[in-house]
Amino acid sequence: MPVAAPPRPLYLRLAPLLLLLPLLLPKAIDNGYYVGLLNRILVYAILVASLDLVVGYIGDVSIGHAGLFAIGAYTVAVLTASPAMNTESSIQTWHQLPFLVALVPAVLFTAFAGFLLGFPALRSSGPYLAVITIVYGLIIYTFINEQELLTNGTKGITLTPLRIGDLRLGGQNYFYVVYPVMILVMFVVHNVTHSFWGRAFEAIKYSGVAAESCGISRSYFKVAAFVLSAALAGLAGGFFAQLDSYVAPNTFAYNFSVEFLIALIFGGVRSVLGNLIGVGLIVTLPDLFNRFADYRLMVYGTLLLLVLYFMPEGVVGIGRRFWRRIRPVDHTAELAALDQAAAGVDVLSGLRQSEGPPALELKGVEMRFGGLRAVQDLSVTIPRGAVRGLIGPNGSGKSTTVNVLTGLYTPTAGTLVSFGENLAGLKPWQRARRGIARTFQNLQLFADLTVLENVMVGLHQSFRATLFEVAFRLPRARREEREARVRAFAFLKFVGLDRAAFDQARNLSYGQARHLEIARALALSPRLLLLDEPAAGLTSGEIEEINALVQRMKAAGISILLIEHHMDMVMAISDEVTVLDFGKKIAEGRPAAVQSDPIVVEAYLGKHPTSTAVPA
16 A cells, blocks of 8 residues: 655755764864853753653653753763862762763663653642652752762762773864764654654643543653653763763752753744754853843743743744745645545444444443432443444433543442453553544544644554654654554545644634544544544534434444434434433433433423423
């Protein structure tokens, strides 16, 4: 099957030219001070890129990266320093390892520190997590400041300048060391964030519930983001140790973290170029405003307020919008290539189910919230390939039932069995991977991702490439990404959104957003599809389109639980209907019989002598 690859970013196409710059810049500048500033920018750019993984992609604010940076720097310093360079040191054991060897434990120790920091991030967010990261950074700062036998305390550690044989790699020559490393780090970060890993990060940022309904383990990927971020911060710290051949605790104080958070926001999150621009600002501003050295944070804070007010997307965001105005992006060729590649893809093939246990069995399910029983003694069986309507007045327990089925709520009592497997103890992402997909009563799209990328999030479990393969764009990772784009486009064609593939999801109309949620749910290749009020808020024409989609899914043999208030739609599609009222099942059977059931009529309309059926 022919597949279409996305166009490569400009800076990737210019990569060979960029890699030649180290041969030119130090000689062209020919000034040790300015080359030193450039080296500092390159090292700090790695740190800001690591911070971007947490702040820009996961959406958590970390003000403790100075501590992670310090772990990397001090690990390299302690393992490589010699007593000859530290004659008045309190350190008793000298390891004197080679620089590259010391980098390995520096990265590993920092990654472990990030692993520990990732767990509070699972339970906290916003200002609460920010405070935790501040305390984390202060603990590390206090440790390196007071443990003189290990870190030499406030006197710091002096390192032997880096060299290979007779070749000195310090001073201006250090550019030739850190520039290739910075390029490699940016290459890896770009590849990870533009893969299924990056889409998982952004899905978690916008809606952890929707991400888990797509088969993404929120805990795994959130902790992984902190580990990757910390590892890169440790790498940057290791190279920082050799930048001045000296490390001391005052470098890693609390304001250091704040400055680099400002750099990230000023340059623009989720942008390699933005990372460099922001760091350039932080490194050069002290020289530009040396008269205000005592008020540096105040100057930075003022600039940050101005940026947040006038340029919330950062410098790169402004530049990107300006560039798109003078040169709009034309996706015509890419859409045509995707359309051709997806022409032979049948998105519903293989979903028809053979004989076996029912798609869903609920037995005596109860859901309590304190003294409130939202669902009471609910028993329902949905045969394979059947469509079951679940209706009831507002507050009757329909959405609560869906949340119990998908694992968001743990039932107080009862059993849930799907295709012969007991769902007890399975988390939402595990149930999604077993073929239970859902849409949401209140839309849960990933706003900044494109329409195509939203569907690719639904294809998350189809990727098999390892993180290493993704980071270096090895053949399997590239092939899976191309194939996923084609398959995602085929789902968009199925719901009629193929022309909007490269639009941001936030720009869709309400009706289009409903279609996109269905496409994303279908991308999981579901055996049981839970549609939670898919026609809510739609016009009559849009309801007919949703009706047609559900009819096609029913014809393909997908088992469906349909929660809906539009009676004509429920009665036309459902094989059987279950009615809830105040959490209790009050009726069940064929649509026509349920519609005219006096108990159901009373639940919807109250007692009235002329009420004979629920209105369609």
